[in-house]
Amino acid sequence: MKPKVIVVDLVSDDLxxxxxxxxxxxxxxxxxxxxxxILGGEASWLGMGVSPVSATHRITSRIAPRWIAARRVQGAIDAAVARHExxxxxxxxxxPRALAWAAxxxxxxxxxxxxxxxxxxLDRxxxxxxxxxxxVCVGLRVPTAAAQRALGAQGVRVDDIPLIRGLVDYSAVNEARHSDARARLGITHDMTTILILPPITPAAGSFGALWAALLLEKIRRDVRVLVPQGGPESRRLAALARATRHDAVVSLVDPACGLPLLLAACNLALFTPPGDAPVWALPWAMAAGVRIVASAVPAVTEMLAHGHNAWLCRPANPRDACRRCLRALERTDESRKLGEAARSGAFRVFSRQRMIEQYEQAYANLLAGRPAGAGVVDAALVG
Structure with a gap:
């Protein structure tokens, strides 16, 4: 049977x-x-257990894509439509880089x-x-209300900005929770392990998070820190560990082992952005039921609340983050209740099936000439 609709995914190496x-x-x-x-060079985003995206067609160029690739991009799109009739x-x-190729x-x-x-x-x-x-029927999908507000402040209509929450692979999370994750990563059971949540970037506050963990190590000598490696910021964190003589405390781990395994191996997940930043890893930490210490910034507080499902700290304040980490580790019963609440909330909001249905609703809206966000209700608001 011939498909009525085909979706052509345009992917670049900044995915x-x-x-x-x-x-x-x-x-x-x-x-x-x-x-x-796939537009451009080899993908640089592989990691955290993500498999490569297979391509129907790949277009590369050493020359600025705006001038060299327009016909090839449109030709590949037309070929995909014709192939499926x-x-x-x-x-x-x-x-955005894929958009630069395609526009x-x-x-x-x-x-x-x-x-x-x-x-x-977002301004561009x-x-x-x-x-x-x-x-022209164009929608801008965002994963958080903070991103939706930022685009709205730039003059984009809210109806054109569907808020579609990401997903969590609960089977992978549960499998890791029931595995001997610590042994696989060489972590003994007498260690208190802190995971710096990805993305490891300046915007995500990874440097400040490591400072907080190193301050905690001065109080609790059993602390060990896991940092997913890859990219310049992880190298900067490694340099900080060497400069402060904490090489034995900080471990750069291969992200290919997967975020679920890292979460299963840690005692606490730490995420301290100084302002709004991508939060895709937070739902995974919630689903794993681990202690979470995070900055109280809008992108975080739309899914976490202090004393309800996480320990929140002041942004850009490693000392306060350290204090919250210490309390989370010492108050075991309270942290267990917060972890259970976070896990329950993650199951309710970050559903793979709901995400797929909302994306397909956005496609249907665009094909019908409606705003992309029509009828797409934020999963966090659904009872």
Whole structure:
């Protein structure tokens, strides 16, 4: 049977891990026929146990893509539609760099859904969106209300910004919880292990989180810190550990072992962004039921509340984060209750099936000429 609709995923080498998890789920479990077009070089986002995205077609160029690749991009999209004899096509653009490749090539009549987050240049994306004619069907999907507000402040209509929460692979989380994760990572049971949650970036406050953990080690000598490696910021954290003679305390771990295993091996997950930042790893920590210490910034507080399901600290304040970590570790019963509440909340909000249904609702809206966010209700508001 010929598909009525095909979704062509446009992926570039700046695809973030959180978005790659969503793409993988849509490809494996969605009801819509999809093809993937990889634009640019090899993906730099592989890690945290994410498998490579297989491509129907790959376009690379050493010259600025805006001038060299427009015809090739549109030709690959047309070929995908013809191959499936589809009646309609939606382009799902997964990052701003993929948008830079696609924007010069895509016909204005083609519906587009673009994934963006707080670490993207939202001002540029919003400016590009505002410059389009009003009859062009384009939606900007965001994973948090903080990102939705940021785009709204840039003049994008809220109806054009569907808020679709990410997902958690609960089977992977549960499997890791029942495995001997600490032994696999070489962690003895007498160690108190702190995991710096990804992404390991300046915006995520990873440097400050490590400072907080090293302060904690002065109080509790059994502390060990896990840092997912990869990228310049993890190297900066390793340099800090060497400079402060904490090489034996800080371990850079291969992200390919997967976030569920790291969460199963840790006693506490630490995430201290100084301001709003991508929070894709927080739902996984919630689902794992581990102690969470995080900054009280809007992107965090829309899913965590101090004393309800996490320990929150002041942003950009390693001393306060250290104090919260110490309390979380010492108050075992209270932390267990908070972890149970976080796990329950994660099951309610971060559902793979709900995420898929909301994406497919956004596709249907765009094809029908409606705003992408029409009828897409934030999962956090659903009882």
């Amino acid at each position: 973030a891990v959180g978005r790659s998890l969503s793409l993988a789920a849509l490809r494996q479990h969605g009801r819509v026929v999809r093809e993937t077009l 589809a009646q309609s096509c939606v382009l799902h653009i997964w990052s 010069p090539a895509v016909r204005p009549t083609t519906p587009m859904l673009i994934d963006v987050d707080l670490d993207d240049r 994306v919003a400016r590009w969106r505002r410059a389009l004619p009003s009859n």
